[in-house]
Amino acid sequence: MRISIKRLPEDGEFEEFDLRRFRVGDVYDVTTQFGLLLVVAGYAESAPAFDRAEAADHSRRSTPRRTSDDG
Secondary structure, eight states, X not given: OEEEEOOOOOTTTTTTSOOTTOOTTOEEXXXXXXXXXXXXXXXXXXXXXXOOOHHHHHOOOOOOOOOGGGO
């Protein structure tokens, strides 16, 4: 399951889990059970299965313009 971290728990909450590697706004692949636990607790939200590459969003194929001199 892919999740996006919305916020981190306060100190003392979720002590049984080591959440130090998680950063707010980042997307992680986690087990379904763990992901659902974080979503239900309000610390994460479900993330899309894949992110579109920014370069693909802005790329354009350049086609040279034909002029009457091109033949």
